[in-house]
Amino acid sequence: MKKAYIKSIQYYLPEAVLDNEVISKAHPEWSIEKIAAKTGIYKRHIAAEDEFSSDMAVKAAEKLFASEQVNREDIDFVILCTQSPDYFLPTTACLLQDRLQLRKNIGAFDFNLGCSGFIYGLGICKGLIATGQASNILFITAETYSKFIHQEDKSNKTLFGDAAAATWISADKSEGEVAAEIFDFSYSTDGNGAGYLMVKNGGVRNRYSQSETKEDENGYVSNDDYLFMDGKAIFNFTAFQVPQLIKDTVAKNELTIDEIDLFILHQANEFMLQTIRKRTRIPEDKFLIHLRDCGNTVSSTIPIALYHAINDHKIKAGNKVLLSGFGVGLSAGGVVIQY
Amino acid sequence: MYEDKFIENFKSQFIDGDTIAVDASTDFRQIESWDSLTGMAVLVMIKDEYGIDMSDTDLKKCKTVGDIIDYVSAKSN
Numbered sequence: 575m576k577k578a579y580i581k582s583i584q585y586y587l588p589e590a591v592l593d594n595e596v597i598s599k600a601h602p603e604w605s606i607e608k609i610a611a612k613t614g615i616y617k618r619h620i621a622a623e624d625e626f627s628s629d630m631a632v633k634a635a636e637k638l639f640a641s642e643q644v645n646r647e648d649i650d651f652v653i654l655c656t657q658s659p660d661y662f663l664p665t666t667a668c669l670l671q672d673r674l675q676l677r678k679n680i681g682a683f684d685f686n687l688g689c690s691g692f693i694y695g696l697g698i699c700k701g702l703i704a705t706g707q708a709s710n711i712l713f714i715t716a717e718t719y720s721k722f723i724h725q726e727d728k729s730n731k732t733l734f735g736d737a738a739a740a741t742w743i744s745a746d747k748s749e750g751e752v753a754a755e756i757f758d759f760s761y762s763t764d765g766n767g768a769g770y771l772m773v774k775n776g777g778v779r780n781r782y783s784q785s786e787t788k789e790d791e792n793g794y795v796s797n798d799d800y801l802f803m804d805g806k807a808i809f810n811f812t813a814f815q816v817p818q819l820i821k822d823t824v825a826k827n828e829l830t831i832d833e834i835d836l837f838i839l840h841q842a843n844e845f846m847l848q849t850i851r852k853r854t855r856i857p858e859d860k861f862l863i864h865l866r867d868c869g870n871t872v873s874s875t876i877p878i879a880l881y882h883a884i885n886d887h888k889i890k891a892g893n894k895v896l897l898s899g900f901g902v903g904l905s906a907g908g909v910v911i912q913y
Numbered sequence: 914m915y916e917d918k919f920i921e922n923f924k925s926q927f928i929d930g931d932t933i934a935v936d937a938s939t940d941f942r943q944i945e946s947w948d949s950l951t952g953m954a955v956l957v958m959i960k961d962e963y964g965i966d967m968s969d970t971d972l973k974k975c976k977t978v979g980d981i982i983d984y985v986s987a988k989s990n
Contacts, residue, residue, distance in 0.1 A: 611928050612948070792949075806969065809953045845928065849954055853961065 576745045578703040579753040580696070580911060581644070583881040584637035585739040586630055587619035587868055592731070601728045603793075609732055614844025618735030618869035620720045627656045627716040628666050630738035632673050635714060638740040639674075644710065649676050651708035653698060654684045655691035655873045657902070658718045662778075670714070681708065688771070689840045689901030691715055691873030692739075693759070693909055696897075699743040700756045711743045715873035722773050724787065724800040733843055734801075735869030739877035752884065754895065754911035760823040762815060767904040770807040774798040808901070812846055816900050817854040823896060823908030831856065834910070835893040836883065840900055841865040841875035862888070873899070889913050919982050922962055926954040937979035959985060
């Protein structure tokens with residue numbers, strides 16, 4: 575079986591910024607300091623009104639091509655992970671093939687996953703490469719969750735930011751090159767929790783409904799046309815299932831927690847990440863936190879954090895890194911990669 | 914001793930656990946950094962450290978840290 579490597583990553587953040595000062599001004603019951611302390615987030619980037627997942631995906635991919643590590647002619651598969659596609663159909667990846675001027679004799683498709691998406695995408699890429707169906711894959715994650723968030727929904731507004739990340743995955747690695755081999759995966763799914771994180775309307779089942787805005791006893795606003803999150807249920811899932819998934823992933827790779835050099839988890843929010851870290855007994859210096867300036871960017875948090883870990887020299891040759899994504903679905907996945 | 918240890922575990926669930934003052938009589942919802950997620954973290958801690966499934970509804974009935982300690986001790990026996 576051919577090996578698969580993560581070769582390089584570039585990402586794009588939209589221009590407009592929503593910082594804690596603006597949120598605190600709109601919701602005075604939340605201080606700037608409290609938002610930062612609780613979430614670890616200082617600002618999020620928000621897609622422009624006429625900017626969609628495909629536009630952000632193109633920007634991230636063009637950055638990857640501009641880095642001159644990979645030529646667009648060499649790409650033989652393009653995969654997009656998104657839950658905010660431009661259209662019901664066609665699949666956005668077909669638009670990307672054209673807009674990025676990729677070859678026509680290549681495969682292209684989207685898949686729909688949120689915070690676990692980067693891990694599943696790596697799994698798909700590894701499968702395509704191992705079976706000789708592709709050699710150089712352009713794997714993009716892109717979300718505009720901001721378009722799903724009600725303007726009065728202070729919780730979700732505070733957590734989520736828009737972003738796209740483009741990752742080049744290849745069957746080849748040259749001597750001395752900074753690239754990570756993709757090892758073994760663990761997956762986890764519990765559709766019973768589908769309603770904990772959901773945009774109910776706008777799909778085929780509830781296509782045109784315009785729902786009323788409701789407010790609960792704590793002043794939290796919800797509307798079925800927009801993103802709903804049961805924070806407590808998601809917290810519970812994360813606190814108990816993710817440490818187990820991390821243990822499963824480590825065991826699948828015949829390793830122990832101590833043998834992992836760096837843990838890069840989906841950057842949901844800092845409070846949740848610290849709970850997972852404590853329960854899994856991961857030392858702080860091996861646990862990456864990167865959400866200060868972009869927030870929770872859904873499927874792009876892991877590639878963005880990985881990009882910075884490499885650029886900040888937090889990863890050395892030979893290091894084993896555990897990646898894990900979890901959330902909407904409920905869906906989760908973990909993998910070990912080695913540089 | 915049991916009470917001191919519990920209070921330490923309880924405090925460490927707060928983002929500013931190092932700086933807040935807590936004893937058994939503390940009305941924990943009045944602590945500034947308290948919120949519903951801290952409550953969830955407390956329930957996770959109780960399950961991990963004491964092996965007890967305390968529900969959100971049970972926690973709602975507690976006013977002071979001592980009330981939680983009483984609940985946990987009663988369930989441990």
